Amino acid sequence: FGVSAYAELPKLKQKDTYKVGFAQTESNNPWRIAESKSMQDVAKTCGWNLVYTDAAGSAAKQVADVESMIAQKVDLIVLAPREEKPLIPAVRKAKKAGIPVILIDRDVDPKLAKVGVDYVTFIGSDFVDQGRRAAEWLVKASKGQGKIVELEGSTGSSPANNRKKGFDDVIAKNTGLKIVASQSGDFSRDKGRQVMQTLLQAHPDVTAVYAHNDEMAIGAISALEAAGKKPGQDVVVVSIDGTRDALTAIASGKMGATVQSSPFFGPIACETARKYARGEKIPGWVKVEDKFYDKSNAQANMADGY
Ligand code: AHR
Numbered sequence: 001f002g003v004s005a006y007a008e009l010p011k012l013k014q015k016d017t018y019k020v021g022f023a024q025t026e027s028n029n030p031w032r033i034a035e036s037k038s039m040q041d042v043a044k045t046c047g048w049n050l051v052y053t054d055a056a057g058s059a060a061k062q063v064a065d066v067e068s069m070i071a072q073k074v075d076l077i078v079l080a081p082r083e084e085k086p087l088i089p090a091v092r093k094a095k096k097a098g099i100p101v102i103l104i105d106r107d108v109d110p111k112l113a114k115v116g117v118d119y120v121t122f123i124g125s126d127f128v129d130q131g132r133r134a135a136e137w138l139v140k141a142s143k144g145q146g147k148i149v150e151l152e153g154s155t156g157s158s159p160a161n162n163r164k165k166g167f168d169d170v171i172a173k174n175t176g177l178k179i180v181a182s183q184s185g186d187f188s189r190d191k192g193r194q195v196m197q198t199l200l201q202a203h204p205d206v207t208a209v210y211a212h213n214d215e216m217a218i219g220a221i222s223a224l225e226a227a228g229k230k231p232g233q234d235v236v237v238v239s240i241d242g243t244r245d246a247l248t249a250i251a252s253g254k255m256g257a258t259v260q261s262s263p264f265f266g267p268i269a270c271e272t273a274r275k276y277a278r279g280e281k282i283p284g285w286v287k288v289e290d291k292f293y294d295k296s297n298a299q300a301n302m303a304d305g306y
Helices: 030-046 059-071 088-096 127-141 158-172 189-202 214-226 244-251 266-277
Strands: 018-024 048-054 076-079 101-104 121-124 146-152 177-184 208-211 236-241 257-260 285-287 292-294
Touching (some): 030 266, 059 076, 076 088, 076 266, 088 101, 101 266, 121 266, 127 236, 146 214, 214 236
Parallel strands (some): 076 101, 101 121, 236 257
C-alpha cells in the first residue's frame, strides 16, 4: 500500500456540503447496523447529504446501487464492497464519471484493482492479523491440541479470505491442532447455527470452533447446546467482531474470546474525505486498530459492544 497517486484520481472540491453515497452490503447483523449508524450519524456533522443503499446481501444489487449513485452525480462514494471482485467494474465506472471512491470495512482484490489509481484508500482492519490473533489465543487455550470447525464468512469477501488465511497459517504450524471442517456460514447467525448443526453430525468429537464473526459463533453455540454439548467447556469458541452478545457470552463462559473488528468508520471516513478535498496525502490503507476480549476484560468492556 503506497500513497494515493492523485494525478490519476478524480478530485473532491472543498465545499460545506456534499452529496455522499454510502453503499452498504446488507443489514442482517448488529455489526452492519452499527456501521450504518456510524455513517448516518457522521453525515449530520460532516455536511454530508447521505444517499444510503442496502444491497441486501447481493453483490449484483450493490453494483446497481453504485451505478445509481453515479447517475445521481454524488460528489463521493463510500463503499463497503460485499465481495472482493464483483464491485471492481463499478469502482472504475465511478472514477470514469469523475467521482472519487473511498472503500471502508472491506477491500477489493488488490491484484485486480489499484489503490491510489482506481480508488482513494481502504479504511479498515487488518483481517489477516485478526485471524492470527484468534488462532494464537486458541493455541494457548487448547494447549495446542484439538479438532477445530471453522465457520467462514461470506464467500469471496475480503474478511472471509483474510481471516481464514491468518488463522489457518498459525494452526498449520501446530501439529496437535487440526481444522477438521471449514465451511461458509455467510456471516449470519442462523446460517452459522445450521452449518454447525450439520458439521457436528460428521465431527461429534470437535473441541473448538473458530467463527469469522460473532454472529456465526453465537449460532454455533446454539447448535452445540442443542446437541447436548457445553460450549466453553466441551468446545471452546473463538471469533471476531466484539458485539454485545459476544461479550456477554464471554462473561458467562460460553465463549472464549473475540477479536474486535470496529464498525465505527463514520468519523474516520469524514476526516479522510476532508483531507482528500484539501489535497493532503492519504495512505493507501487507513488502518483501524482492534482490541481483544476474553474473560479477563469482557465484562469490564461491555460498553464497547454494539
Ligand atoms: O466486513 C466485516 C464483517 O462483515 C464483520 O465481521 C461481520 O460481522 C460483517 O458482516
